[in-house]
Every structure is written in structure tokens, then in C-alpha cells.
Amino acid sequence: MVNRIMDAMKIHNQVSGDEGLQELEKIAVSIEEKVYIAATSQSAYLREISLKMLAVENRSQNPMACIDP
Template sequence: MNNQRPAQAEPVMDISPDSRQLMVNKIMDKLKRHVPVSRPVELHELRKVAERFENKIYSASRWQLEYIRKLSLKMLELETKSFNAAINSLPSTPAARSRESLRSRL
């Protein structure tokens, strides 16, 4: 009887360059919603930020699922921070206090 444990699976990162570019484009879409850009040079800089961010996540991931999970969580975090900042910038009115009460219950 063989009591040896199976060997660990090698990391599998089979993500095509096209898929990675698609992810960079999705990151760009998110960033453009939160970072105002009006000039082509600013858009180019924003793309470089998105590419570096995607590459950092890609390099730190061992499996495709880990890559997707990390990117999804970071993009959700960006949305959440942006939403909270917008809520906190609202004037303090009865409606705003009601929204704050609702948020604290969630």
C-alpha cells in the first residue's frame, strides 16, 4: 500500500496576452470613472498605471483563478472606496442621515 501524498500541482498560468489586455481594458474603464482625464497624455499615463497594476497581480498569482480573484477583489475595493467617499461627501440633511442609518445596518 502506497501512503505517499500526491505531488503538489504545478502552478498553471495559461492566460493569453489577449485576455490580459482585456483585463487591462476593464481596469482602465474602472479607473476612468474615478480619475478625471482630459488630455491624451493623462490617458496614456492612466493606461500605464493599469498595465503595471495588472502585471503586478499577474506576477503575484500562481493560478488563473487566483489571478482573477485578486483582480476582482481590487476592482471591487476601488468601487467601494469610491462609493463611500461619495456618500461621505453628501450634505448632512435628514435624507443623508437616513442613508447613513441604512448604511450602518448593512
């Protein structure tokens, strides 16, 4: 699942070099761990992972949406 999260993040975020990929992996691992710990079932886990990946996609398509007025 971490690899899927990383793939989604690579598509929607510009990263360069080994340092960028390592940072992306740390973020993906952190996201996956938090979702796993909070999940009450496998379906809840998969649903939350899907929502996180959609959020990454939406954030990259509309970067101003993340800024609070």
C-alpha cells in the first residue's frame, strides 16, 4: 500500500533525486501507519487510504484550495 501511495504522490508532486524520493517514502509510510492504526476494519482501512490518495490528487489539481483565507 505504501508503494501505491508513493505512486500517487509521484504523479501529482514533483520530486527529484534520492532525497526527494526518500522524503516521499517517509510521508507515504506515515500516512499508511496512521490509517492502519485508526482503521476498525479492512474496509475502513481501504476506504481511508482511497480518500487520502484522492486528497493528494485534488491538492495537486487545485493547490490554492489548501490555503486558508
